[in-house]
Amino acid sequence: LEPEAYRARVAPAIQDTAYLANLKKVTQYYVATAFIALFIGVLIGPLQAFNYAGINVYENPILKALLKSYYQGLSLHGVLNALVFTQFFISGWLLYLPVRDMGAKINMKFAWGTYIMMTAGLLIAAIPLLLNKATLLYTFYPPMEGHWSFYVGATIMVAASLLVAGQVILTWVGWKKANPGQVTPLVTFMSVSLWMMWLVCSLGLVSSALFVLIPWVFGLRPGVDPLIAKTLFWWTGHAIVYFWLLPAYISWYAFLPKQAGGRIVSEPLARLTFVMFLLNSTPVGIHHQYADPNISNTWKIIHMFLTFLIAIPSLLTAFSIAGSLEDAARARGGRGIFGMLTHLPWKDPVVVGQILAMVSFIGGGAGGIITASFAFSPVIHNTAWIPGHFHITVGTAVTQTFMAVAFWFIPHLTGKRLVAPKVALASMWLWFTGMMIFAVGMHWEGLLGVPRRTLISAVALPIYKEGYMHSTIPMALTGISGVILLLAGLAFFYVIFATLLSPRRDDAEATTPLPYSESISPAGTNLKTASNLVRATEPLLALWVVAFALVALMYGPVLMRLTQNASLVPGCNFY
Numbered sequence: 011l012e013p014e015a016y017r018a019r020v021a022p023a024i025q026d027t028a029y030l031a032n033l034k035k036v037t038q039y040y041v042a043t044a045f046i047a048l049f050i051g052v053l054i055g056p057l058q059a060f061n062y063a064g065i066n067v068y069e070n071p072i073l074k075a076l077l078k079s080y081y082q083g084l085s086l087h088g089v090l091n092a093l094v095f096t097q098f099f100i101s102g103w104l105l106y107l108p109v110r111d112m113g114a115k116i117n118m119k120f121a122w123g124t125y126i127m128m129t130a131g132l133l134i135a136a137i138p139l140l141l142n143k144a145t146l147l148y149t150f151y152p153p154m155e156g157h158w159s160f161y162v163g164a165t166i167m168v169a170a171s172l173l174v175a176g177q178v179i180l181t182w183v184g185w186k187k188a189n190p191g192q193v194t195p196l197v198t199f200m201s202v203s204l205w206m207m208w209l210v211c212s213l214g215l216v217s218s219a220l221f222v223l224i225p226w227v228f229g230l231r232p233g234v235d236p237l238i239a240k241t242l243f244w245w246t247g248h249a250i251v252y253f254w255l256l257p258a259y260i261s262w263y264a265f266l267p268k269q270a271g272g273r274i275v276s277e278p279l280a281r282l283t284f285v286m287f288l289l290n291s292t293p294v295g296i297h298h299q300y301a302d303p304n305i306s307n308t309w310k311i312i313h314m315f316l317t318f319l320i321a322i323p324s325l326l327t328a329f330s331i332a333g334s335l336e337d338a339a340r341a342r343g344g345r346g347i348f349g350m351l352t353h354l355p356w357k358d359p360v361v362v363g364q365i366l367a368m369v370s371f372i373g374g375g376a377g378g379i380i381t382a383s384f385a386f387s388p389v390i391h392n393t394a395w396i397p398g399h400f401h402i403t404v405g406t407a408v409t410q411t412f413m414a415v416a417f418w419f420i421p422h423l424t425g426k427r428l429v430a431p432k433v434a435l436a437s438m439w440l441w442f443t444g445m446m447i448f449a450v451g452m453h454w455e456g457l458l459g460v461p462r463r464t465l466i467s468a469v470a471l472p473i474y475k476e477g478y479m480h481s482t483i484p485m486a487l488t489g490i491s492g493v494i495l496l497l498a499g500l501a502f503f504y505v506i507f508a509t510l511l512s513p514r515r516d517d518a519e520a521t522t523p524l525p526y527s528e529s530i531s532p533a534g535t536n537l538k539t540a541s542n543l544v545r546a547t548e549p550l551l552a553l554w555v556v557a558f559a560l561v562a563l564m565y566g567p568v569l570m571r572l573t574q575n576a577s578l579v580p581g582c583n584f585y
């Protein structure tokens with residue numbers, strides 16, 4: 011992107027300082043709420059890691075007063091980290107970036123309205139969670155039944171995010187009308203396509219909430235069909251991982267090159283990546299249900315191939331970002347394979363955090379592709395392997411990227427300066443090291459058959475020792491990782507909260523500007539002269555329709571069969 015062209019485009023909105031301050035404020039609220047949720051969620055994590063080291067801390071009276079059971083803690087951990095933290099951070103990030111990128115003036119009352127609605131939904135759902143009335147784990151599979159307020163609160167939260175999506179997409183439609191024949195700028199393109207993807211994928215969860223779960227918990231239906239609910243859950247539940255991941259990709263593609271001192275390799279390629287995710291993220295969810303009955307093997311295998319296909323845009327991203335980092339290292343005087351590594355800015359926590367997040371994703375992605383295999387799945391499904399996989403995808407690739415982004419984004423939004431950059435840097439290394447050790451320990455335990463979601467340290471310590479005798483080393487690794495991650499979390503949250511509480515210095519537009527990168531191959535601005543790839547990816551509305559059609563095609567027959575054979579069972583709970 012040409013910096014001059016960018017400045018000209020966004021000038022009117024920037025000059026309206028009151029508007030800009032308000033936009034930054036609402037974004038700051040989203041981001042701060044996200045990190046408060048993550049703080050609580052992360053504090054529970056090490057306790058679970060100790061469990062997988064054979065150490066049961068849940069009998070401790072102080073802890074007993076706070077958490078009624080391992081499962082209440084695990085429910086809070088999963089919901090706060092994977093659902094609340096991500097959704098709040100992403101809603102702020104993906105509202106602010108495209109609006110700034112287009113230089114648009116949005117309706118700020120509406121923007122605040124969505125924030126308030128999302129927070130209200132969170133509070134409504136949090137009460138039963140804290141009262142141990144919604145100890146359902148973050149997947150809330152029926153027939154486990156929680157208090158109705160959990161389902162209602164969660165639905166309100168998701169609905170609020172759909173309104174954010176609507177506001178951004180409509181702002182873009184307005185931008186298109188005002189700028190006919192122009193190529194959508196990259197950050198806007200990525201954000202809009204991602205919000206469109208979220209609308210396609212959230213349909214599963216929304217219909218489960220409206221037509222299955224809420225009527226059931228209010229007693230309007232005699233029971234619930236667990237398989238239908240689970241299938242609708244994974245319709246959303248797989249693609250949601252890309253709703254988490256792609257905001258990190260936006261940072262890796264659009265901002266990290268500049269932060270590292272290089273350029274974006276190819277804007278058209280970045281656009282292609284996002285379109286592939288829009289089309290193919292959703293119709294793959296049955297790889298979570300290989301073990302479930304009443305879904306034919308044919309559909310399971312089709313979804314498996316589509317899962318392999320959805321690894322391709324991530325592979326494109328891997329090579330493309332590696333190219334940006336090489337470009338950065340060269341510009342900083344690096345030569346040769348090792349020069350590429352040594353000449354990156356290893357003292358900058360923003361860059362280091364993101365590079366380490368990516369390195370973790372090499373393992374997370376490779377593990378995901380292995381996990382997706384129909385033949386291998388029975389070995390590791392429902393074992394500790396699975397938390398091993400997703401703590402180096404969502405728990406590191408995504409979370410650590412958001413953490414590193416916060417080191418510049420919070421100063422940018424608040425006009426404050428990052429407190430203790432060295433502690434920030436240390437927290438990134440600690441988090442990465444802790445998560446890599448955690449991943450080795452948990453994948454390994456999984457291969458030895460240790461089940462996930464089990465208070466294994468208490469129920470079966472003798473069995474743990476007998477049955478999983480060979481697991482001493484991975485157990486030790488998991489326990490050690492819990493300690494390292496606790497330290498990492500404390501260091502990180504010290505930096506974030508101390509920064510938020512420090513005094514404001516300026517409006518940050520000059521001191522911490524949006525770190526737009528230049529491109530080696532830009533997409534251009536005029537559609538007529540743009541490349542075929544840019545022209546093919548520009549009609550996002552049409553591509554969106556194709557995405558809806560694909561998901562209907564790939565889920566319609568599966569859901570039809572499940573509905574024809576529906577059998578309702580009553581709810582139950584175990585807490």
Ligand code: HAS
Pocket residue numbers: 149251252254255297298317318320321324325327328329331332335351365368369371372374375376377378379380381382383387390391392396399400403404408
């Ligand atoms: Fe997954 C289960 C398959 C990606 C999250 N996954 C989960 C669950 C979660 C999750 C939360 O097929 C658990 C759900 C539950 O509670 O039951 N996953 C995949 C596949 C991918 C994948 C094929 N997962 C993710 C991402 C997640 C995530 C992303 C969160 C953000 N996953 C599965 C399957 C299951 C599953 C099965 C069900 C298992 C079961 O039995 O229950 C792919 O999208 C991965 C593609 C990624 C790559 C990596 C690209 C690498 C990049 C980094 C490059 C690095 C550079 C740095 C440039 C191909 C982009 C270089 C710099 C230097 C200095 C060296």
Ligand code: HEM
Pocket residue numbers: 052053054055056057058059062084085087088089091092095147148149397401404405406409461462463464465491492495496499
């Ligand atoms: C589950 C540890 C951070 C998301 C788990 C489990 C452990 C663990 C051991 C498995 C529990 C079981 O299966 O019984 C930790 C540690 C963390 C951490 C030590 C860092 C201090 C995170 C982060 C995220 C996350 C940052 C996401 C943003 C989840 C989810 C589950 C989980 C979604 C699954 C819950 C379920 O099965 O219902 N965590 N975690 N964790 N963790 Fe973490």
Ligand code: CU
Pocket residue numbers: 247248249251295297298
């Ligand atoms: Cu999945």
